[in-house]
Amino acid sequence: MPIPKPVASLTGRLQMLDGQQIPQFGLGVYEMSAQETYDCVKYALQVGYRHIDTAERYENEEACGRAIRDFMKETGTHRSEIFLTSKLKINRTYELAMQDLRGSLKRAGETYFDLYLVHSAVGGREVRKKVWKALCDAKEEGWVHSIGVSNFGAKHIQEFIDQKVPLPTINQIDLHPFMRHPEIVKICEDNGILLEAWGPLARAMRFNHKTVKSVAQKHSKDVAQIMLRWGLQHGFVVIPKSVSPSRIKSNSEIFDFEISSEDMKELDALDEHLVTDWDVVDVE
């Protein structure tokens, strides 16, 4: 499958293999309090973001839903213009996956999620099978428009292929120049599964790296903008988190320049398998 070309604007969408589209750029709200979430989601929508990434685990689905509704009311924006993702916290049974999804929808005050992800592969093969069946049925019933996974390793993606079940549209994994997960990226790209980069700023751990700084200088951009643009040019969906209004805005100003293929190669060479948060892609 060809790697998608980066979209041209903040609202630009990529095609997913189920026929739906996802904005390539969005706001992540991990480790935000309810008030921070409300304020940041509202502000991000005001400056043009149309994609919000939350999860049951982040305990801020309610604030995301409330901010989205208030923004829609104030601006006349239609819900279909905004893309909201949440994630299943724990893999247990078919029934509990359905129940947890409905709980997330209720907290968010939504009748559907644009995307619902299995947050990790933890739980074992049989449990994963049951949970995925629940998500497939939830999609059929209209509770979610698209379904995907997160933190799934290559062997977990291979399970879907072997079982001949519908493939996830997305695999959300930690992806940035210092963590490139080549094996996972390859199996996803070969099968038309979009990669979504969590921690696209390496969770602020490499902002002083000289290579990224020098590429940033060349483009009169900051280091965060270079890391995010790198993700876009690789065809990844990127969802940086910030609680600062000025950084929420500057992180989105990455559609007016291009990193040369030479500089992309230099950034590609920085992979050091940097683990910035949890690392569960190899679980049984």
Ligand SMILES: NC(=O)c1ccc[n+]([C@@H]2O[C@H](COP(=O)([O-])OP(=O)(O)OC[C@H]3O[C@@H](n4cnc5c(N)ncnc54)[C@H](OP(=O)(O)O)[C@@H]3O)[C@@H](O)[C@H]2O)c1
């Ligand atoms: N599926 C998963 O398992 C998983 C795991 C982790 C994250 N995620 C998702 O991915 C999203 C992004 O990942 P993340 O939040 O872990 O990390 P990230 O976006 O890579 O980095 C966030 C960090 O960078 C700082 N930052 C943001 N913009 C900046 C800028 N322009 N200049 C300097 N510092 C900046 C933030 O601080 P300030 O807030 O102070 O700006 C924060 O400390 C999450 O919010 C979540 O939605 C998913």
